[in-house]
Amino acid sequence: MMFFVGQAFAEWLSERKGKPPSALRVSIGRDPRLSSPLMAASLAAGLAAAGVTVGRFGACTTPAMFMSCILPGHLYDGAVMITASHLPVNRNGAKFCTADGGLEKKDITALLVRAAELATEAGQLPSDRFNDHAFVITAALEASNELVRVVDFLPEYAAYLRELMKESIAHPEHPDAPLTGLKIVVNPGNGGGAFIADQVLGPLGADVSASIHLEPDGSFPNHTPNPEDKAAVAATRQAVLDAGADLGIMLDTDVDRSGVVDRSGNGINRNRYIALMSAITLRENPGETIVTDSCTSNGLAAFIQQLGGRHFRYKKGYKNIINKGMELNAAGVPCPLMMETSGHGAMRENYFLDDGAYGALKIVIEAVRRRLEGRGDISELLAELREPVEAMEIRVAIKARDVRAEGERVTAAFKDWVDAGCGGATNWRLEDENYEGWRVKVAEEGGKEGWLLLRPSLHDPDIVLNVESEHADGMRAILQHLLEFFKQHPEFEVCTGKVEDYVYVPAAA
Structure with missing residues (x-):
């Protein structure tokens, strides 16, 4: 199917840029997933079959692909990153962009519809797995060698990031190695972010020798490349503490998300x-x-x-x-x-x-500046942040056939329930502004405040419930009262079991 997605992208880009496909240039990069090389090759074949000149970047990152449309000497008309970000190893997909940014949902929908039309016109069906591969290989053999070129872009992108950091820090003693004396652990989780250690931080003087999981491996043998993943945080924390490092950086598969660990091992x-x-x-x-x-x-x-x-x-x-x-x-x-x-x-x-890498590098720059000014660790910037005592996300599965309609029905009824007094809960009040679902403030003892948000999931057949409390066991009281809402609406085709489990299982002693 990626072959026809490539052809559809050529048509879309031709119309958007006002150029014939033969005048277009598109770059393609991929993450280390096991399915990424075949998908990238199929996409390149589809683009070349449409007459587009293709730059094959190989292993790359999502932010780097965007920058291939921006940096002088490249200025591709469009870029595609083959990745499924932090999703499981058996998933994969593609992210499309131009110099104007990522494509919108309506553009992606149009691409997929057109790709399906092109596949049908060519006599290829999604079920024809082996015939589809043969079709792609045949088309690739017919494409001109001049249209598909291998481009080693990541080192140029890394050089661009190094220059940004040198200019931002303006180190008075080490202008070309401003990270001298800084020990940083980089954990890309076997995804595509090892170059941050090897080609950005290291050449700027940082000691990155304690970095972990640098080798790209699409089976992700250590943990999911995800800065929210508990195993990723734990592994980075341990590496930072063992090495006495100043900072740890966690990256997701295609490096568009990041998180950090401070020198004390606290996940940020x-x-x-x-x-x-x-x-x-x-x-x-x-x-x-x-x-x-x-x-x-x-x-x-x-x-x-x-x-x-x-x-x-x-x-x-x-x-x-x-x-x-x-x-x-x-x-x-x-x-x-x-x-x-x-x-x-x-x-x-x-x-x-x-861009996850850019955010992480901004934090590295801050760490260097604080060192030069004789100030403490970056974690000191968070000293005044008030954090919840308890926080949880629960997904309430929608069992109805029409998931979207049922989600809207549940959230609309929830708002009506809140407007009508929340079943007598005088300490519950709807937020003044809501752009997604409905968020409720919950006044708690001592002038503190919890909250809950009930919203339909963006992608899954769920109602998502986020709840926080500034008191120990305060979430239980909030969720227990919320169950009264669901009890009043037995007609909803949802599964509240996870909420009930939390409410009725006794708290740990």
């Missing part, structure tokens, strides 16, 4: 990572607006306000928050950072690119 991801990036960003852009997803904590909102910034809590989905940030900037509301709790983040100064 999710709300803590957004807080750290906000502290760095707002010092450089005082008073401006930080866009986050809908699941960020009350403590993070207060932290951003304490820093003099403004917080715009929007929707889940990194494209949603990036697009909202771009929209705000265009409307005259300065917004330098858009970040999701998953670790996806984009900065205005970096082309609004969803």
